[in-house]
Amino acid sequence: MSTLPAVEPAVNPVEPFLRTDRMPHIWCPGCGIGTTVNCFARALVEAKLNLDRVAIVSGIGCTGRVAGYVKLDSFHTTHGRAIPFATGLKLANPDLTVVVYSGDGDLIAIGGNHFIHAARRNVDLKVICVNNFIYGMTGGQVAPTTPLSATATTAPYGCFERPFNLPYLAESSGAVYVARWTSFHVRHITRAMIEAFNKKGFSFIEIITPCPTLYLRRNKLGDSLDTMRYYKQKSVIKNGANTKDVEIGLGGEIVCGKFVDIERPTLHDAMRAQLSQSLGGRYAGPGGR
């Protein structure tokens, strides 16, 4: 088992976890993705996971680059398809802790179908969705999470489509763990990630983050510091809140907290149980390694 090596006090405690040879990263100053990665590193350290057995899968986009910066078995896949790649990885080696780390456009727009089906199946994946309400990598286009009336390059007169309420979508699709935090809530994010690591089943953490370059500026919402102030003032922690009631409007209240934490057989458990029941001693198991 390999754990993080002991570090000198002068070294950032998450540094051994990062691919420092890949720095500097591509994220803009004030972007919230790096904050979430810091939380992720701390969660891995605190959860004392064997890092040899943690794999991370990303799709495409700004958050899709996370897989490239962390010192784990890491997969940067195609746009929207991180979840089915991760499903194959997890099914073929159930001993892995498989984290899917991607953005709202990747996971919920182009990858939306995979998202709901993986939740329905209760694949044991830890899905971290960094939601900045916009397509960042491609230059600020409208997303299925863009709040009503917010503008984007492809919604120059304001978004007129109702956005997805991600916790509600995740819960109604079958997720067993659902939480939402903002990048202001770094300790809560870390704790939520640790809980997800220890949870069996489809776990979903939405992290609301600022995109200063393409969302805040265009919508005249100030800079990332202003956004931290907004998160601090306008977010309300309501653990156990009904996910129906946690929609996010432009400049409105952001309900945070752990909304769902239930038990349900995972895809693996259900597969093994059904095949054992039907085949008895003839069932040879999932094999695969």
Next chain:
Amino acid sequence: MKANPAGVLAGVHFLDGDQACCEGALAAGANFAAGYPITPSTEVVERFAARIPTVGGIFIQLEDELASSIAILGAAWAGAKTFTVTSGPGFSLMMEHIGLAAMTETPCVIVNVQRGGPSTGLPTLPGQADMMQARWGSHGDYEIIALCPNSPQECFDLMIHAFNFSEQYRVPVLFLMDECVGHMTEKVIIPPADHLDIFPRRYTSRPPSEYKPYKPAADGIPEMVKAGDGYHFHITGLTHDEQGYPAMNWRAQEKLVRRLVDKIRRHAQEIAIYDEREIEDAEIVIVAYGITSRVAQRAMQMARDEGIKAGLHRPIVVWPFPEKRIRELADKVKALVVVEMNYGQMVYEVERCAAGKTRTEFVGHGGGTVHEPEEILKVIREVAR
């Protein structure tokens, strides 16, 4: 190494091509398949879903072909031998992940039981019109290997070749059946496991500190690792360096993509498999593959009965195209008659290789039924005149 007996249903069977294809995959050691139902390919995964729990492995039906074609790549990186099966529109949906598999050098097999197209086309009737899509369908430059069986027996035999090629060259291998071959039932002999040679995955023996995921061995193919072994490696569909890290410049592109192309092109002769009939004295050679080759063989016999020296060249590995052999034939025969169930695909390859040295005729139609031998015979008679 030899096949694992657990997956080998040794004996003499009466199977259709789809079932035989599944047995070939099992014999090759496939222990993970993902798929989405689509006619006329579904019987392959239906059989796999029934068989694999007692052999040891996983089948999962996913929400679409995009998911199926990438889940097999995830499973491959966890150490599984994987394949997916589709047809027609499903094949179009899988194109993106053929590219990802080529770019990340992930061994896998993609079966396409070809039906008539375009679009929904003829779901229950045969076609051979995905030949160029198989070669060029994903964006960008890459090479794949593709095989074309013409009988249930070959569906079994060649699936083992397909898996072996995918492991040896770390490339997605396309298995291009057609509805007729998929649904025809014939005798299939499955040999015992110790008669079946299996190419094992090219795992590295280097420790993590000395390992680079995309540093090629002398033959141009890098060694592999799998998730969970402590290598903390990175795999990306972006252009990458030997470490596997993204490298956004033309030099990295030239180095990587040229290698991806060359690793197949340089080994084209070793990969080539073809079958020939009555070729020694042939003046007119029919070029046909898949189910069409069986009709073509009948036409060849009819021509011989009339005293025309006809022969048959049947590419079994269709990609890389058997350039060298077609050039040799073009140098010595009077005409090449290309017969396919499409409006002209592999005929362009034949014409390219013939390079004007011999006459090339095409006999094709849009699919839905096989050729009549007489249609082919008519063209043979014309060119023999």
